[in-house]
Each structure stands twice: as structure tokens, then as C-alpha cells.
Amino acid sequence: MAHFTKATSVHDWLNQRLGIDTVRRVMATEYWIPKNINFLWAMGMVLAITFGLLLVSGIFLLMYYQPNVATAFDSVNYTIMKEVEFGWLWRHIHGVAASVVFLIIYIHMFTGIYYGSYKKGREMIWISGMLLFVAFSAEAFSGYMLPWGQMSYWAGMVITNLFAGGSLHADGLVEWIRGDYVPAQAFLNRFFMLHVLLIPLAILGLIGLHFGALRIPHVNNQDGEEIDFDAESKKYLAGDKAGSKVIRFANDFMSKDMMVVGIYLVFFFYLVFFHYDFAMDPVNFDPADGLKTPAHIYPEWYFLWSYEILRPFSTDVGLMAFGFAQVIFMLLPFLDRSPNALPASRRGLFKFWFWAMLIDMIVLTAMGKVPPIEPFGTIGFYAALTFISLWILLPIITMFEKKV
Numbered sequence: 001m002a003h004f005t006k007a008t009s010v011h012d013w014l015n016q017r018l019g020i021d022t023v024r025r026v027m028a029t030e031y032w033i034p035k036n037i038n039f040l041w042a043m044g045m046v047l048a049i050t051f052g053l054l055l056v057s058g059i060f061l062l063m064y065y066q067p068n069v070a071t072a073f074d075s076v077n078y079t080i081m082k083e084v085e086f087g088w089l090w091r092h093i094h095g096v097a098a099s100v101v102f103l104i105i106y107i108h109m110f111t112g113i114y115y116g117s118y119k120k121g122r123e124m125i126w127i128s129g130m131l132l133f134v135a136f137s138a139e140a141f142s143g144y145m146l147p148w149g150q151m152s153y154w155a156g157m158v159i160t161n162l163f164a165g166g167s168l169h170a171d172g173l174v175e176w177i178r179g180d181y182v183p184a185q186a187f188l189n190r191f192f193m194l195h196v197l198l199i200p201l202a203i204l205g206l207i208g209l210h211f212g213a214l215r216i217p218h219v220n221n222q223d224g225e226e227i228d229f230d231a232e233s234k235k236y237l238a239g240d241k242a243g244s245k246v247i248r249f250a251n252d253f254m255s256k257d258m259m260v261v262g263i264y265l266v267f268f269f270y271l272v273f274f275h276y277d278f279a280m281d282p283v284n285f286d287p288a289d290g291l292k293t294p295a296h297i298y299p300e301w302y303f304l305w306s307y308e309i310l311r312p313f314s315t316d317v318g319l320m321a322f323g324f325a326q327v328i329f330m331l332l333p334f335l336d337r338s339p340n341a342l343p344a345s346r347r348g349l350f351k352f353w354f355w356a357m358l359i360d361m362i363v364l365t366a367m368g369k370v371p372p373i374e375p376f377g378t379i380g381f382y383a384a385l386t387f388i389s390l391w392i393l394l395p396i397i398t399m400f401e402k403k404v
């Protein structure tokens with residue numbers, strides 16, 4: 001048993017039991033951030049805030065939502081949207097946040113790729129980030145099932161069909177996942193459980209891991225500079241704040257983060273009040289009908305690039321290409337063979353690789369949205385081939401990159 005003395009204040013009482021001063025020092029006042037970073041490094045905080053908005057709005061929606069195939073649609077579109085005071089507001093916040101969170105995740109991911117923030121001791125930050133991406137994708141998909149509209153039902157049908165594995169015909173697995181032959185009550189119940197309990201818990205744990213993974217290597221910087229955080233923080237603590245290359249996370253850096261968060265929230269609430277419809281598919285305002293297949297089934301915009309990698313090939317090849325697209329980003333720290341943790345602009349062929357990948361994913365996204373008629377089918381096919389080729393080329397071009 002540790003030695004306890006009579007507390008002089010509530011703070012002292014808590015400090016003796018929980019070591020709150022140490023926690024604050026380690027997590028905030030002596031968590032060092034490089035000075036040479038730009039607004040893109042605020043995206044992590046923007047993501048954390050958006051997740052908070054999803055959590056709070058989700059709790060309010062949960063008070064009236066009914067996970068029942070007979071009443072789910074009306075509980076969302078009638079009870080929450082029309083009867084409950086400000087129900088529409090919570091739904092708009094939840095819907096807009098679910099869409100915008102992916103925009104920010106993609107910006108955050110591509111910032112990491114551009115600056116090489118997945119290298120040299122930062123691999124766990126990257127891997128935990130990619131696990132967060134997978135968890136957010138599962139969270140978005142399971143949430144999309146809940147209003148039990150036409151797109152919920154048919155997207156649920158199409159995605160669960162993928163588990164049959166093409167010519168493997170693992171139909172038993174598909175039925176096991178659905179709990180029925182087609183999406184029905186068991187399906188809605190289990191996706192409801194995943195959406196409101198299991199996946200949010202996993203996300204919270206993964207955010208903890210992601211933040212923990214940042215603590216030792218610290219964040220990267222925009223110049224690819226190898227900063228000696230021990231020496232620079234000593235300089236800062238000795239009073240040479242201007243000469244030191246680092247600042248404290250709290251309150252110094254956080255105040256900068258909060259300015260970006262403030263601007264983001266203006267944009268976010270502008271969408272919530274004036275353009276919430278961009279986050280809602282009109283087809284999903286029709287109740288689910290297992291006898292009426294919509295003419296064109298497509299996922300939300302953030303899944304379109306991987307959907308377009310599945311679509312242009314035959315079933316088996318498409319499934320393999322789709323599986324490849326799901327895991328390949330996770331392997332980035334190991335496929336990039338160059339030791340240079342520098343901005344892409346200073347990295348030879350990698351610079352072209354980066355822009356080619358970004359443009360290719362935008363093309364895939366655009367092609368995923370349109371029906372597979374010509375010339376879109378051909379463009380989508382070549383864009384999917386380009387995606388796979390770029391990943392095969394990555395280890396080769398980075399192996400020969402000059403060490404800077």
C-alpha cells in the first residue's frame with residue numbers, strides 16, 4: 001500500500017489516488033509537438049470531435065429508434081423527423097457527421113501518406129489508424145441498415161452476398177451472417193447491436209491505441225526533420241521557448257487545433273442546416289421492399305472507390321481485387337521500402353506515385369457512382385487496374401529511391 005497523507009484539497013486527494021498531475025503532464029503539458037506543422041495536423045482532433053458528435057447525436061436518436069422491420073422506417077422518418085422536437089436536428093447532425101467523417105479520414109490518411117508519417121517507428125500509428133478506418137466503415141455500413149429503407153435493404157443484400165465468395169458458393173455463411181435467407185428481423189437486430197454497441201466500443205479502444213501509439217514517436221512534421229524531442233523539450237523547459245523546435249500540446253498547440261476545429265464546425269453546421277440532403281440517398285426514403293429491386297444499387301460516396309474495384313471484373317477476380325483493396329493500405333509501411341520519411345515532393349518517383357494514387361481513387365469514386373455503361377465501364381476497368389498496378393510498383397520504385 002502506498003503512503004497516503006491527509007489531503008489538502010480535492011485536487012490533492014485525487015492526485016494521491018489517481019496521479020492526475022502525472023497523467024496531465026504525460027498527455028498534455030509535456031507532450032511535445034513540433035512547431036513546423038500545418039493545419040493538416042489538426043485533422044486528428046477534427047476526427048475526434050466528429051466522433052463525439054456522432055456519439056451524442058446517436059444517443060438521442062436511440063431514444064426513439066425502433067429496431068423492428070415493421071416500425072424502424074416510421075420511427076426514423078416519421079417519429080424522429082416529424083414528431084419529436086428537434087429530432088430532425090439530431091438526425092441531420094448524425095447523417096452529416098457520418099459522411100463528413102470519411103472526408104476528414106481520407107484527408108488525414110493522405111496527409112500521412114504525403115509526409116511519410118507511417119515510417120520509422122510510426123508503423124503502429126498507421127496500423128491503428130487503418131483499423132479505425134475498417135471499424136468506421138463497418139459502423140457506417142451497419143448504421144445504413146437501420147432506417148430499413150430500400151437502399152438499406154438492398155445494400156445489405158449485396159454486401160452480405162459478397163461473403164458467398166463467388167464460385168465458392170458459401171451460401172451457408174451468408175445465411176449465418178443474415179440469420180435468415182434474406183435480410184429480415186434477425187439481420188436488423190444484429191446490425192443494430194453492432195452499430196450501437198460492439199463497433200463503437202471497438203472504435204473507442206482503437207482511438208486509445210492510436211493516441212497511445214503517438215506518444216513515443218511523436219507526430220511527424222512537414223519538413224521531414226528528425227527532431228530530438230528530449231533535447232528540444234529541455235530547451236523549452238529551460239526557458240528558451242523561441243529557440244526550441246517544440247511546443248507543449250496543452251494549452252499551446254491545442255489552441256491552434258481548436259481554431260481549425262472552430263472553422264470546421266461552421267462548415268459542418270452549415271451543411272447540417274442547409275445541405276443535409278447530400279448525406280441522404282433519396283431511394284432510402286422508400287421503405288424496404290424485398291420484391292422491388294432498385295434500378296441502380298450503389299454504396300455511399302466513401303465506399304465507391306472500392307466498389308468500383310469490385311465491379312469491372314468477373315465475380316471471382318472482382319472479389320479478389322476487392323479483398324486486395326481492403327487490406328493493402330494497412331501494409332503501406334512495409335511496402336514502402338525507402339527509409340526517407342520526407343514529404344512526397346522531395347522523394348523522386350514516390351511523388352508521382354502519390355498523385356497518381358490520389359487521382360486514381362477520385363476517378364474510381366466517380367465511376368463507382370455512374371451505371372456501368374460505356375465509356376464508364378472501360379474507364380472504371382482501367383482505373384481499377386491502375387490501382388492494383390500502383391501497389392505492385394510501390395516496393396520497386398521505393399527500393400531504388402536515393403537515401404536523403
Ligand code: HEM
Pocket residue numbers: 040041042043044045047048051105108109112115117118122125126127128129130132133207210214218219220221
Ligand atoms: C476517428 C479516427 C481517427 C482519429 C480520432 C485520429 C486521431 C489522430 C490524432 C489526434 C493524431 C495526431 C494529430 C494529427 O496528426 O492529426 C493522429 C495522427 C495520425 N493518424 Fe490518426 N486518427 C484517426 C484515424 C486515422 C486513420 C484512418 C489513419 C490512416 C491510416 C490515421 C493515421 C494517422 C497517422 C499516420 C498519424 C501520424 C501523423 C504524423 O505523425 O504526422 N489516423 N490521428
